[in-house]
Amino acid sequence: MKRLNSVLAGIWYLTVLGCAAHQPLVTEFGDRTLARRIHSEIIRSGLTPNMGVRVISLRSGKTVYTYNADHLFMPASNNKIFTAASALHYLGPQYRFITRVFADSNSTNPQNHRLGHLVLKGSGDPDLTIDQLEALATRLAKRWNQIDTLILDNTVLDTIRLGNGWMWDEGPWWYAARIDPLTLNDNCIDFSVTPGDSGEAPQVTYFPETEYITFTNRAVTVTDTMDFKPWEIDRDWENAGNHFELTGEMLTTDKAKTVYRNIDNPTRFTGQVFRELLLDKGIQVGSVIRVDSVSPGDVSVDSIVSQPLRESVVNLLKSSDNLTAELLIKTIGHEVFGGKGTWKKGLTAEKIFLYDSVGVDTGKIRIVDGSGVSRYNLTSPEALTKVLAYVYSDFTLNAEFMAALPTGGWDGTLENRMQDPLFDRRIRAKTGTLSGATALSGFAFTRQGEPLAFSIMMNGYVGSSRPYKYLEDRICYQLIKTKR
DSSP: OHHHHHHHHHHHHHHHHHTSSSOOOOOEESOHHHHHHHHHHHHHHTOOOEEEEEEEETTTOOEEEEESTTSOBOOGGGHHHHHHHHHHHHTOTTOOOEEEEEEOGGGGOTTOOEEEEEEEEOOOOTTOOHHHHHHHHHHHHTTOSEEEEEEEEOTTBOOOOSOTTOOTTOTTBGGGOOOOSSOOGGGEEEEEEEOOSTTSOOEEEEESOOTTOEEEEOOEEESOOTTOOBOEEEEOGGGTOOEEEEESEEETTOOOEEEEEEOSOHHHHHHHHHHHHHHHTTOEEOSOEEEOOOOTTOEEEEEEEOOOHHHHHHHHHHSOOHHHHHHHHHHHHHHHHOSSBOHHHHHHHHHHHIIIIIOOOGGGSBOOOSSSOSTTOBBOHHHHHHHHHHHHHOHHHHHHHHHHSOBTTTSGGGTTSOOSTTTTTOEEEEEEEETTEEEEEEEEEOTTOOEEEEEEEEEOOOSOSHHHHHHHHHHHHHHHHOOO
């Protein structure tokens, strides 16, 4: 009788949708009421993307709703769900990156205030800051007043700075920062732009103020929008240069704004900024900055210890930081297999975790980076919800992972979505966006308190992602209002 009811329900479902001005949707579902609501939202949206959805109850383990759940889609930043879970699994929430400082053997002589060389050895820390480097320079100034050569050691990870399948023309944007073991300030320059007087150039300050870059201001402040050309800051990225230029127009009524632009060769950038900080603290530094490795006779003299990994995971998921994702993947490779950390090693370890621990058939999906920037990535709502269910059930991962996810209407990449009070912060999920692709995967908590894991993936559309993201939000609303 149950089988007959299921067949009849399926016939009803296809009949109803066949009468609608919308492409037929074929699905298996466990909750007919929820399925009817979700498909009403899809039909009402008028959208016809390539789409897949899966919802499972974390209380019973049963599938609540599924549509094309085993089909493959570009996940965009939903790939970071795999990365975050793998990093917490292999490295642990208390893992810390250590940026070490070495000096030649003469450093052991307290009477010798001159060093032949000082080595700054990167660790792949995605969150190394200017303040941390300045504090290090202050400490070193108490021991030495001259350093002949500053050496930069970036050998802990490989120095392939662009991922497999990344677009060559991503340009100078924050999200396309180059990947390097020695990373500083998100490998970006922070530009603050304020209107000037009418007819004059806008006022610009940037941080860090370093000779590593050059800057030209060709913009003008105007009073009206006739033939208006919005201002922009670009970098000579086509030639791998670090010259930045401000062009266009800024209204006198505009508010000050800060934008972030990436730099080329992060190791050299970090070394130059560090050298300038040492000079500022009174240490004479030779003009030569060499990229090399620590010599056998060198001794460790200081270090910078990062915040715990759980804080990096927050940045990874809430801010959707691509740089963090790739550094974590390479670090996993270094820690699990030893030697130089690479994408290949890290992704191999990730796939082992997904297959052996989570039960994801990694032969049916494709993962080529940690961030989801590559359009070569292909995964399914089924695979993503399996990972979410695993993380939710593992007490060693649950709290850190859940705290790092954006909360609907509250923070991260969901701060400006799901702001209707009816959502009541019941959605915690990772967003994902590429041209023609959007995804949202995470947890929904019904008004009766039942936890659900869900994944919504849409590919193959042209134009703005806004209506597709709105459809994601409406589906999430149906999840939290469901009575089970």
